[in-house]
Amino acid sequence: MATVIVVTSGKGGVGKTTTSASFATGLAQRGYRTVVIDFDVGLRNLDLIMGCERRVVYDFVNIINGEANLNQALIRDKRVENLHILPASQTRDKEALTKEGVERVLNDLRQSFEYIVCDSPAGIERGALMALYFADEALVVTNPEVSSVRDSDRILGILASRSRRAEQGDPPVKEHLVLARYAPERADRGDMLSVEDVLEILGIPLLGVIPESQTVLQSSNSGVPVILEDGSDAGVAYGDLVDRFLGKNLPHRFITPQKKGFLKRLFGGG
Amino acid sequence: MLLRSPGFAGENTAPFELKGSLFTLTVMHLFQLDRLAIERHLAEKVKKAPSFFNNTPVVIDLEGLTEPKNGMDGVDFNGLYELLRGHGMAPVGIRNGSPELQEVARRAGLPVLPESRSAGVARKPERAEPTPARNRLINHPVRSGQQIYASEGDLIVLGTVSAGAEVIADGNIHIYGALRGRALAGVKGDVETWIFCQSLEAELISIAGRYRISEQLDPADRGKAMQVHLVDDRLVIDHLTR
Numbered sequence: 001m002a003t004v005i006v007v008t009s010g011k012g013g014v015g016k017t018t019t020s021a022s023f024a025t026g027l028a029q030r031g032y033r034t035v036v037i038d039f040d041v042g043l044r045n046l047d048l049i050m051g052c053e054r055r056v057v058y059d060f061v062n063i064i065n066g067e068a069n070l071n072q073a074l075i076r077d078k079r080v081e082n083l084h085i086l087p088a089s090q091t092r093d094k095e096a097l098t099k100e101g102v103e104r105v106l107n108d109l110r111q112s113f114e115y116i117v118c119d120s121p122a123g124i125e126r127g128a129l130m131a132l133y134f135a136d137e138a139l140v141v142t143n144p145e146v147s148s149v150r151d152s153d154r155i156l157g158i159l160a161s162r163s164r165r166a167e168q169g170d171p172p173v174k175e176h177l178v179l180a181r182y183a184p185e186r187a188d189r190g191d192m193l194s195v196e197d198v199l200e201i202l203g204i205p206l207l208g209v210i211p212e213s214q215t216v217l218q219s220s221n222s223g224v225p226v227i228l229e230d231g232s233d234a235g236v237a238y239g240d241l242v243d244r245f246l247g248k249n250l251p252h253r254f255i256t257p258q259k260k261g262f263l264k265r266l267f268g269g270g
Numbered sequence: 271m272l273l274r275s276p277g278f279a280g281e282n283t284a285p286f287e288l289k290g291s292l293f294t295l296t297v298m299h300l301f302q303l304d305r306l307a308i309e310r311h312l313a314e315k316v317k318k319a320p321s322f323f324n325n326t327p328v329v330i331d332l333e334g335l336t337e338p339k340n341g342m343d344g345v346d347f348n349g350l351y352e353l354l355r356g357h358g359m360a361p362v363g364i365r366n367g368s369p370e371l372q373e374v375a376r377r378a379g380l381p382v383l384p385e386s387r388s389a390g391v392a393r394k395p396e397r398a399e400p401t402p403a404r405n406r407l408i409n410h411p412v413r414s415g416q417q418i419y420a421s422e423g424d425l426i427v428l429g430t431v432s433a434g435a436e437v438i439a440d441g442n443i444h445i446y447g448a449l450r451g452r453a454l455a456g457v458k459g460d461v462e463t464w465i466f467c468q469s470l471e472a473e474l475i476s477i478a479g480r481y482r483i484s485e486q487l488d489p490a491d492r493g494k495a496m497q498v499h500l501v502d503d504r505l506v507i508d509h510l511t512r
Contacts, residue, residue, distance in 0.1 A: 124415075150414050153432045157413025172410075201450075203411055203430060 002110040005117050006135035006173075008159075010151030012122030014143045015180035018216055020119035021049045022227035022235070023139065026242030028083035029227075032114045035074065037105075038088035039131035040121035041096055047087045050077065051223025061089035064101030070108055079228065084113070094127035102130050124158060133164050137174040139207065143181045144193040149201050152177075156202065176207035178241065183212040184257040195255050208241030210234050211254040295362065296328045298354075300335050303345060305353065312357045323358030329383060332367025332375075345371065347378035405441070412437055412451065433473060442466070448493075454481075461500050466510060470496040480505050 007020040017040075024036035038046035041061060047053040052075045058068035063086075077083035086109075089096065109116050120131035132138065138159055142152040159173045160166055166173070179198055187194040199206060210216075215232035219225065227238040233254055240250050302308075316323045330350070347364075354361050363381035364372065372382045406420035408427045414434030418425065425439035428446050435451035437443055442464045443455045449467035456463030456478040463477055470491055474483050477500050488507070495510035 150432075150434055153414040154434065156411075157416045157432075157435070160410060160413065161416065201432070 002113050003115055003136050004106060004134050005115060005137045005139060006120055006132040007117060007139045007141060007178075008120040008128060008132055008155050009122065009141040009148070010124060010128075010155040011143075011148045014141050014148050015178075015210065015216075016122070016141050017045050017049050017119055018220060018226060019139060019141050019178055019180065019210070019238075020046060020117055021225040022238040023242060023245075024115070024117040025050075025077070025080055025083060025225040026227050026238055027115050027117070027246075028077070028080045030242065030246065031082065033082045033112065034115040034117065035084040035086060035109055035113045036117040036119060037086040037109075038119050039097070039127050040119065041088045041127060042090065042093045043121065044088040044090040046119050047075075047085065048223060049220050050085050050225060052077065052085055052087075053223070056087045059087045059089040060105070061092045061096040063105050064096060064098065070105070079224075094121070094125065094130075097126060097130040099130065099133065103134060106134050124154065128155075129158070129162065132159055132173075133162070135159070135163060135173050136165070137176065139176050139178050140202070140204065141178045141180055142198060142202070144179060144183075144187060144195075144198055146193065149193065149198055153202060156204065175204040176245065177202060177204050178208050178210065179206065180210040181212045182209050182254065184255055188257050195252075206252065207244055208237055209252055209255050210237045210241070293327075296326055296359075297331050297365075298328050298359075299331045299333070302336065303350075305346070305349060308350070309353060312353070316357050320358075326359050327362045328354065328359045330361055330364045330375075330380070332364055332371055335367060335371070345374050347375050347380055351378065351380065406439070408437075411447065414451070431467075439463070449475075452476075455498075461503070463499075465498040466496075468495050468510075469493050470507070475505070475507075477505060482507075 007016050007023065009016050020036055024034050028034040036046065037060060038044055040046070047056055055075050058073035060073070062068040063070055063073050073086060075085045075087065077085060106116060118131045118135065121127040140152050140155060142148050156175060159175065163173050165171065177199070179195060182195070183192065186192045195206065195209060211233045213232060213234040215229050216226050216234050219229050226232060226234045229235040237254055240253065244250055351361055361380060363383045364375045365383040365385055376382060404421065404423040406418070406423060406425050408418055408425070408429070411429035412418055412427055412431045412435040414432045417436040418438065420439040420441065422440050424441040424444065425437055426444045427437060430447035431437050431445055431449050431451045431453065433450040436454070437445070437451065438454045438457055440456065440458045440460065443453050443466070445453065445467040448469035448471055450471045450473070452474040453465050453467070453472060454476040455465045459478050461478040465475055465477065470487065471493060472484060472487070474481055475498050477498060480500060480503065482505050491507055496507055497510045498505060498507050500506070
């Protein structure tokens, strides 16, 4: 039975697509047949982050409209086996996402995949609602910053009231918190909310803390999910996050400031 | 006689403008068309509360009306209109009823109002015993943007009320978690209602319309388990201790 996971946040620019890309890649690396769908119709980005933008022929909306079949639109990832990408349409708008159409596509994908990752657009309008409507689980991506946390709170309310599970009275969508762009030093100084602050406000289990990292920007620009960047903190953190999602009990890393050695402190390295 | 407006008729001098508005109207649920029976019942009502029947606008609801056996011939809305006028009521229209009945009413000059689902037609007045308070229990956090209303009772929240969320009750509000959003108790005007919460961090608290916003709360009370009620029309915030 396939699991549908929405990666959502409310606010834009917090790391939804970065998380979707790395999360889906991580699941596939661990042997699960995974597809990641870009729900951001009109603002297609996932293909760039995944580095497959030059192989897009058909897209999600084409399938919804019956203009192409799934096999024509699914892009197989060249680096990781078991991973497929379903890109969004850049020329349409979110109104093209009908509930019936999305459901049909998801049901088709359920036949061949174990995990279906839905990369939600920002906001709480149609695109975001469609991305979360059929979800079984949700990764709520938030930054340690008050407006991002409030928007995540809003999305959690929508998950609890307007998802299909909520409407049909099924067990609720399972919620996971992903705290991205976290800088322990700045949280310690009180410049940003701490992990505890965010957990206290949102009150959902913490799946992973992704440290603020230059590597994320670099890997986005080069079309490589950051989880594939060996040795980067953010990549390691996403690896842990995927393992935790799959049931491993791992301690959280990157949540306390790294002790700087004497020389580093002297020369201000970081 | 109409007053004539001065000659400089500009854009803002239209003689009238039309706007939608909502009114509270008395609805008369009509169950039969027997003129004598109606008149007798009406006279009784008027005797009980004469002041109520002082040009009171009334809508005649035909939903509970049994179809007259002998077709539409015996239906006399003109007569009904006169009868009601005579007892101090001002019929403004009808609603519900069969298309035939509506047609007759229309010919009698009574407009047909669009149907609105009124809560529980008073067809069985003998069952109108006082309803017990309808308390509402919410066993999940109330998130930003959500609004929860307990009408005619208390609201109990087993969790946090987030910033940007709103909990409203005709009765008391009990929050077994932090109150970071807005809480409005006694919104129908009950000044005896209370608000209780495990951690007061509210954006706004209100009882029967008397409110205080976050800025006006004592910083010393912040984050504490508190209870709020009205004393002499003033909000009093105390520690939740016995």
